[in-house]
Amino acid sequence: KNEVEQSPQNLTAQEGEFITINCSYSVGISALHWLQQHPGGGIVSLFMLSSGKKKHGRLIATINIQEKHSSLHITASHPRDSAVYICAVSMEYGNKLVFGAGTILRVKS
Amino acid sequence: DGGITQSPKYLFRKEGQNVTLSCEQNLNHDAMYWYRQDPGQGLRLIYYSQIVNDFQKGDIAEGYSVSREKKESFPLTVTSAQKNPTAFYLCASSFLGTRQFFGPGTRLTVL
Numbered sequence: 001k002n003e004v005e006q007s008p009q010n011l012t013a014q015e016g017e018f019i020t021i022n023c024s025y026s027v028g029i030s031a032l033h034w035l036q037q038h039p040g041g042g043i044v045s046l047f048m049l050s051s052g053k054k055k056h057g058r059l060i061a062t063i064n065i066q067e068k069h070s071s072l073h074i075t076a077s078h079p080r081d082s083a084v085y086i087c088a089v090s091m092e093y094g095n096k097l098v099f100g101a102g103t104i105l106r107v108k109s
Numbered sequence: 110d111g112g113i114t115q116s117p118k119y120l121f122r123k124e125g126q127n128v129t130l131s132c133e134q135n136l137n138h139d140a141m142y143w144y145r146q147d148p149g150q151g152l153r154l155i156y157y158s159q160i161v162n163d164f165q166k167g168d169i170a171e172g173y174s175v176s177r178e179k180k181e182s183f184p185l186t187v188t189s190a191q192k193n194p195t196a197f198y199l200c201a202s203s204f205l206g207t208r209q210f211f212g213p214g215t216r217l218t219v220l
Contacts, residue, residue: 033208041197043211099151
């Protein structure tokens, strides 16, 4: 079993829809990261959080430490949100990241 | 213009050749990392360095080597001992304990 599991693997949405991507982990962590990878391959860090909730524009990330679960929400989705969204955790000891396999999101206009 | 750069963007290698991928950052970050990405899999850590002249193996270090002679540079050599080197390689950097910044990646193909 992978230490970081994401669901769904693939997601197709219509423009304007509310989107949720889930991430569960099984190890002790110091922080959880949400990353975005566009078709060209470059990766951008969206959020780093260790508790509660963070918001940036139309993106919201939440984490429940007790349940070892995080969600990434996109409100009013747009075709430019189409990308791979990756969940990663910083291990409790050390500086390493462990990555989920990613969720491929396609938003249709 | 601060950031992290990788070169080349595309690299082709014949079997049995060593190749070196470049990674440079001007963010004054202490830590640098090399990851490998294969289709349908999460990124996997090859090597990381938290300080100049020191580096540690990640989860899949076999067939790879690195050096950290300067704070801003962390080149990765893919040796002929790496049996399946075709992949997308990403370099990242960070201050210790903070979010990582990623380069644009190098796509390596073995011919």
